[in-house]
Amino acid sequence: MKVVVTGANGFFAQHLCIYLAGKGFDCYAVSRGARRIPPVEGIHYTNLELTDFSSVNTYLTDVQPDVIVHVAAMSKPDECHHHRDACILHNATATGNLAEAAKKGSSHFIYLSTDFIFGENGPHAEEDQPDPLNFYGESKLMGEKLVRQHAGTYTIVRPVFIYGTQWGGMRPGFIQWVQQNLQAGNTIKVVSDQLRTPTYANDICKGIEQIMVQKKQGVYHLAGKDILSPYSMALTVARVLGLNESLIVEVNSDSFPEPVRRSRKSGLKIDKAIRELNYRPLSFEEGVRKSFVV
Numbered sequence: 001m002k003v004v005v006t007g008a009n010g011f012f013a014q015h016l017c018i019y020l021a022g023k024g025f026d027c028y029a030v031s032r033g034a035r036r037i038p039p040v041e042g043i044h045y046t047n048l049e050l051t052d053f054s055s056v057n058t059y060l061t062d063v064q065p066d067v068i069v070h071v072a073a074m075s076k077p078d079e080c081h082h083h084r085d086a087c088i089l090h091n092a093t094a095t096g097n098l099a100e101a102a103k104k105g106s107s108h109f110i111y112l113s114t115d116f117i118f119g120e121n122g123p124h125a126e127e128d129q130p131d132p133l134n135f136y137g138e139s140k141l142m143g144e145k146l147v148r149q150h151a152g153t154y155t156i157v158r159p160v161f162i163y164g165t166q167w168g169g170m171r172p173g174f175i176q177w178v179q180q181n182l183q184a185g186n187t188i189k190v191v192s193d194q195l196r197t198p199t200y201a202n203d204i205c206k207g208i209e210q211i212m213v214q215k216k217q218g219v220y221h222l223a224g225k226d227i228l229s230p231y232s233m234a235l236t237v238a239r240v241l242g243l244n245e246s247l248i249v250e251v252n253s254d255s256f257p258e259p260v261r262r263s264r265k266s267g268l269k270i271d272k273a274i275r276e277l278n279y280r281p282l283s284f285e286e287g288v289r290k291s292f293v294v
């Protein structure tokens, strides 16, 4: 199976490309700029700017993929808040163009969305009413709408707070930030009044593989099974790595005035994926252990 993965220099797409290549898929990794994904057999990297629609369309006509997994996004809520036009171009318009090209080429289109399309009172099920609290969430919801409008065969996947192993060429995630600070003896302040269902990157890869192989359409929540605050996640990282828990200071969101509103109680329900995709995510503690290979 030929699979195009967008955003291949980013955190999650690097995991996905390496996972798919390891499973024998032919992975066409696209992202902007020089390749940051490690050299792995079965991954063919191309520098492609997704807002350059004619280059994107030519590339897809040449490759003729069976599946396109659209992972690329302007993924930082603060950046989206401050650069709204660029955010719409990257997260919505480029998604619509890709969805339309996928339909023309009869490719299965899989779109990585987010729990940020919802508001408070999580964890949410697939059919819950969206109510984004910030512009990033709005732009990803616009992306979902364009996928429904323009793609032929499509699946929308929504993960939450993705974590996993970090290697060179990748930005450190939350768990690495905790590790690095505690190892350096720094005190860190972490909020305890926001709840999430953090998702181990490899679990999402397995879910996407099932969606591709079983040609599942519709919406699937691929999240973790534990509901945790960032504070309790940080404590877990410290415990697993044998680091000093007393350096982690519990705070609430009011002590972090942010331009972007975030849900207090987010997270996603995963019953549908468990039922239909045989999705069996790790506990957060198991995921952290695997991420650091301890």
Ligand SMILES: NC(=O)c1ccc[n+]([C@@H]2O[C@H](COP(=O)([O-])OP(=O)(O)OC[C@H]3O[C@@H](n4cnc5c(N)ncnc54)[C@H](OP(=O)(O)O)[C@@H]3O)[C@@H](O)[C@H]2O)c1
Pocket: 006, 007, 008, 009, 010, 011, 012, 013, 030, 031, 032, 033, 048, 049, 050, 051, 070, 071, 072, 073, 074, 075, 076, 090, 094, 112, 113, 114, 115, 140, 158, 159, 160, 161, 162, 163
């Ligand atoms: N991280 C999470 O906790 C989380 C949670 C839920 C959902 N998601 C969704 O999951 C996906 C992956 O997230 P992530 O954290 O792995 O993101 P990331 O690390 O920021 O990766 C996104 C990648 O997309 C590339 N990109 C963005 N716009 C592009 C464009 N116009 N043309 C070509 N490449 C472009 C970026 O390039 P540069 O490297 O040059 O910037 C980056 O390499 C996103 O769709 C996000 O909305 C993430």
